[in-house]
Amino acid sequence: MEIKEWLQSHREEMIGDVMELTAIESVSRPGEGGFPFGSGCRKVLHRALVLVERYGLEAENLEDYCGSAVLKGKSGREIGFFSHLDVVPEGKGWEKTKPYEPIIENGWIYGRGSADNKGPAVAVLYALRYLKESGISLKHTLRQFYGCDEERGMKDAEYYLQHRKPPVFSLVPDCAFPVCIGEKGKLRIVCEGKLSDKVFLLRGGDGENSVPEKAEIVLDGLHEEELEELKGSCPHFIRIGEENEKIKVETFGRAAHAAQPEDGESAVVLLARFICDCGLLEESDCETFRFLWEAFPDAYGKGLGVECEDELSGRLTAVGSSLQLKDGGVRLCIDIRCPVTADLQEVEVKARQVVEGYGWRICELVQNPGYYRRDGGDCRSDVGRAVSRLTDICQEVYGRTFAPYCMGGGTYARKLPNAFGYGPGLSFQKKPCPPGHGKGHQPDECVYVENLLYAAEIYVKAILMLDEMLE
Numbered sequence: 001m002e003i004k005e006w007l008q009s010h011r012e013e014m015i016g017d018v019m020e021l022t023a024i025e026s027v028s029r030p031g032e033g034g035f036p037f038g039s040g041c042r043k044v045l046h047r048a049l050v051l052v053e054r055y056g057l058e059a060e061n062l063e064d065y066c067g068s069a070v071l072k073g074k075s076g077r078e079i080g081f082f083s084h085l086d087v088v089p090e091g092k093g094w095e096k097t098k099p100y101e102p103i104i105e106n107g108w109i110y111g112r113g114s115a116d117n118k119g120p121a122v123a124v125l126y127a128l129r130y131l132k133e134s135g136i137s138l139k140h141t142l143r144q145f146y147g148c149d150e151e152r153g154m155k156d157a158e159y160y161l162q163h164r165k166p167p168v169f170s171l172v173p174d175c176a177f178p179v180c181i182g183e184k185g186k187l188r189i190v191c192e193g194k195l196s197d198k199v200f201l202l203r204g205g206d207g208e209n210s211v212p213e214k215a216e217i218v219l220d221g222l223h224e225e226e227l228e229e230l231k232g233s234c235p236h237f238i239r240i241g242e243e244n245e246k247i248k249v250e251t252f253g254r255a256a257h258a259a260q261p262e263d264g265e266s267a268v269v270l271l272a273r274f275i276c277d278c279g280l281l282e283e284s285d286c287e288t289f290r291f292l293w294e295a296f297p298d299a300y301g302k303g304l305g306v307e308c309e310d311e312l313s314g315r316l317t318a319v320g321s322s323l324q325l326k327d328g329g330v331r332l333c334i335d336i337r338c339p340v341t342a343d344l345q346e347v348e349v350k351a352r353q354v355v356e357g358y359g360w361r362i363c364e365l366v367q368n369p370g371y372y373r374r375d376g377g378d379c380r381s382d383v384g385r386a387v388s389r390l391t392d393i394c395q396e397v398y399g400r401t402f403a404p405y406c407m408g409g410g411t412y413a414r415k416l417p418n419a420f421g422y423g424p425g426l427s428f429q430k431k432p433c434p435p436g437h438g439k440g441h442q443p444d445e446c447v448y449v450e451n452l453l454y455a456a457e458i459y460v461k462a463i464l465m466l467d468e469m470l471e
């Protein structure tokens with residue numbers, strides 16, 4: 001049967017599989033329950049491997065760190081697909097459904113992980129299943145990797161690479177079509193500022209790679225009149241109230257992936273600015289808070305002195321992502337993504353100076369280099385040819401023009417040799433949701449079933465092309 005027809009006849013089954021995996025809460029929590037990334041990740045991995053076996057593929061489980069679906073070819077040389085089954089925390093503001101109670105509406109499946117990355121993982125699985133059921137024989141062995149720690153630290157892929165050889169060529173279905181040939185380098189800075197004992201609670205954001213959607217602070221020193229006055233004057237995104245005879249201030253921004261901060265608005269910055277302006281803070285605390293809004297007037301690193309951009313990957317982005325009270329001080333995590341041609345080291349030195357200049361102490365600093373495959377754009381190299389043919393396949397299936405690109409998101413591609421991001425999202429497609437909703441890492445995350453069907457078709461064609469073209 002032709003792939004298109006086969007996919008249409010398996011549409012409902014595919015939707016069922018995506019919903020089944022999306023219903024499992026699988027945030028990576030190392031060590032929880034005695035499992036490498038916690039019981040939720042173990043559960044989703046086991047459930048996926050049940051599907052793998054049901055569809056006649058070989059299932060492998062690497063000690064619950066990660067697993068694979070394998071379709072043996074004539075040689076042991078592998079073509080890989082790297083998917084992940086862990087998700088980011090559910091966050092707030094879900095309207096369509098509860099994060100782990102997936103629903104389908106007008107062809108869109110809603111639920112945490114539906115788009116990032118469980119739906120795409122199922123699309124790849126169906127591509128493999130189709131090849132298996134059609135009895136098409138391949139030179140290469142196909143491997144679909146299922147990771148359980150992509151969103152937190154990619155320790156799953158590291159574990160895999162410590163124990164197994166990577167495929168000769170890999171695709172990572174965790175971005176947009178056509179082909180991603182570069183990812184920005186990442187800099188993660190955790191820093192601490194001093195606070196007085198007047199601050200009882202401080203919290204903002206719940207993921208390290210998201211623009212915080214909500215922030216809150218609880219302060220000592222409640223004066224009823226002052227409070228009433230403040231309440232009267234504050235804008236709609238701020239809520240002021242009392243809690244156990246203390247003042248509680250909450251701010252509401254808009255969540256977004258830290259790689260696309262232009263979609264979001266930081267509740268932490270809103271909180272810091274408001275709380276400094278309204279005179280509720282001690283002088284010394286105000287100094288500490290000043291950093292939180294002065295260093296992040298926009299999401300492009302201006303306040304940190306690290307603004308830069310290149311034509312390939314766009315502007316540097318910098319987000320103060322999660323904020324919490326820690327040992328009497330305040331701890332902030334900063335997520336910086338540098339253009340592919342920028343020098344990560346240089347950015348680190350500059351940012352460090354600014355952070356420390358505000359009197360904050362740096363407690364952790366991790367460089368996570370991106371990648372840029374120069375030969376991806378060179379049609380004389382094998383890799384370049386593969387990239388251009390992978391792009392052609394997208395054009396053929398979608399009937400429109402595509403061009404390879406670089407991005408701010410980080411995927412397994414940076415951990416692997418000869419690896420490229422490959423779909424299944426579409427940069428031109430609008431989600432049927434208000435701003436701040438619908439994308440990966442946002443509330444009401446959703447995926448379009450039709451896209452998954454197209455993706456599975458593209459993956460089948462890509463496998464056949466690569467199998468012939470690669471050694």
Ligand SMILES: [Zn+2]
Pocket residue numbers: 084116117150174
């Ligand atoms: Zn992802």
